Amino acid sequence: MSTTTPEETAATPEATIAAARERIDAIDDRIIGLIQERTAVSAVVQQTRISSGGRRVSLSREMEVLGHYREALGKPGTSLAMTLLELCRGRI
Numbered sequence: 001m002s003t004t005t006p007e008e009t010a011a012t013p014e015a016t017i018a019a020a021r022e023r024i025d026a027i028d029d030r031i032i033g034l035i036q037e038r039t040a041v042s043a044v045v046q047q048t049r050i051s052s053g054g055r056r057v058s059l060s061r062e063m064e065v066l067g068h069y070r071e072a073l074g075k076p077g078t079s080l081a082m083t084l085l086e087l088c089r090g091r092i
């Protein structure tokens with residue numbers, strides 16, 4: 001039978017922070033993987049449009065993407081989406 005109280009077995013602040021940071025690092029790795037996947041898919045669209053005589057960039061579509069992120073995440077979502085667009089299609 002255990003003689004330790006819940007207080008005695010509770011994680012220390014240091015252990016809680018270390019465990020949470022491990023989860024954050026794993027989440028960041030997934031986000032980076034998703035950004036790389038997004039970049040590859042975006043390149044397919046851009047190449048297809050160029051090959052069929054169009055432009056690499058579609059500003060109307062970019063407005064939709066910016067709106068999507070802003071609706072989900074507020075104003076900082078717009079900045080995040082702008083950075084994502086730059087990663088996916090380069091600077092314009």
Ligand SMILES: C=C(O[C@@H]1C=C(C(=O)O)C=C[C@H]1O)C(=O)O
Nearest residue numbers: 042045046057058061062088089
């Ligand atoms: C991928 C596309 O091409 C470009 C890249 C975009 C993106 O990465 O989301 C959006 C618009 C375009 O400037 C597209 O038109 O969907």
